[in-house]
Amino acid sequence: MDAAGTVDLMLRGAAAGVSLILxxxxxxxxxxxxxxxxxxLFALGAMAYSIASSALVADQLPALAAALKPLAMMTGVFFWWFALALFCDARRWRASRLIPLAIVxxxxxxxxxxPSPALDRATIVLHELVNAALMIHVIVIIAGGHQDDLVQPRRKFRTIWVGAIALTVLSVAVAELWKxxxxxxxxxxxxESMAILVVACGIAAWSIGAKSEFFPEERSASTGTGTLAPTTGIGTVLEAQDRHLALRLRTAMDQGAWRTPGLTVAGLAxxxxxxxxxxxxxxxxxLGYRNFAAFLNEYRIGAAKTALADPAASRRQILQxxxxxxxxxxxxxxxxxxxxTGMTPSEYRRAALKAVDIPAEAAAE
Structure with a gap:
């Protein structure tokens, strides 16, 4: 094994070790x-890819490379799931997000x-196309949600994350297609080895250093049909001046500040x-919100549920x-x-009006 091969193996071994620790x-x-x-799952997939993609491992330990290959091929999907859960703060996990996993x-x-050379090539191309599409989606989410993100460590992480993803995906995709x-x-x-190691170390350092901010306990979603009361309890962790600001915020929101089109954190400040x-x-x-859009939606969707369930407003268009x-x-x-809510506005209106005997066809969509 030449010097370059030795360095490559060392880098991949280090990346696999860091991924396993994470x-x-x-x-x-x-x-x-x-x-x-x-x-x-993403860390395990990265560990598997670091080992299985090594030319030396493929030559000297083909059984190990073959055993790790399926897990390695899932890494892109696991990464996509990880990014969605980390940055989107979704209350519900959609079944449609299993589609890329099914394809891979x-x-x-x-x-x-x-097994055949032609099929191997076709599946590798398909796999890389799926990975590329997923990573483009991740980059869009990370870049698009920067302003709404209220978790400071995570907000800072987004900027580095985009560059790391672009570098790693480009390196891996080019390498796999070249082969x-x-x-x-x-x-x-x-x-390729250096890119994997840098990303692994970066993700591990940020994730381990900000566990509580990155990995909060999941809260159950409210799926009731009654009026949603915004979560406006003021935490005791705030200093006196910030508690005063929280009260002023509560007053402004109660007065309808949330109705302002295109309202941003900067505009509200x-x-x-x-x-x-x-x-x-x-x-x-x-107040316990991780995302500004979620904060606004507590008020807006609460008001929407009230309007949709009002028999007197049954002819009012949902767009309005x-x-x-x-x-x-x-x-x-x-x-x-x-x-x-787990329902579309139309479905919610029909269910609410049915409870008070208003014909569904009388409601405007």
């Missing part, structure tokens, strides 16, 4: 946190059951005459209700409503 650290948190569970699992099965047509140069092996970072801390640490609540269009309103 997985062991997250396992105790996996029972109470979805992001920790998917983080554990089918690819793995095809390779094992019908289909020619031997990978030793320099490319080293670039300006309205309250305070600094944006202070308001972020109050909403996050004092959404606009009156501060949404710019019907699509974000529908997404937020379904996320919080």
């Amino acid at each position: 997985a062991a650290t997250l396992v105790p948190l996996a029972r109470r946190s979805l992001s920790a569970l998917f983080g554990t 699992s089918a690819a793995c099965a095809a390779i094992l059951v019908f 289909l047509f020619a031997d990978l140069p030793s320099s490319m092996h080293l670039v 300006e309205r309250l005459g305070t600094q944006e970072h202070r308001l972020r801390a109050v909403i996050n640490q004092g 209700i959404a606009l009156d609540l501060g949404y710019g269009s019907i699509a974000p309103f529908n997404r937020a409503f379904r996320e919080m």
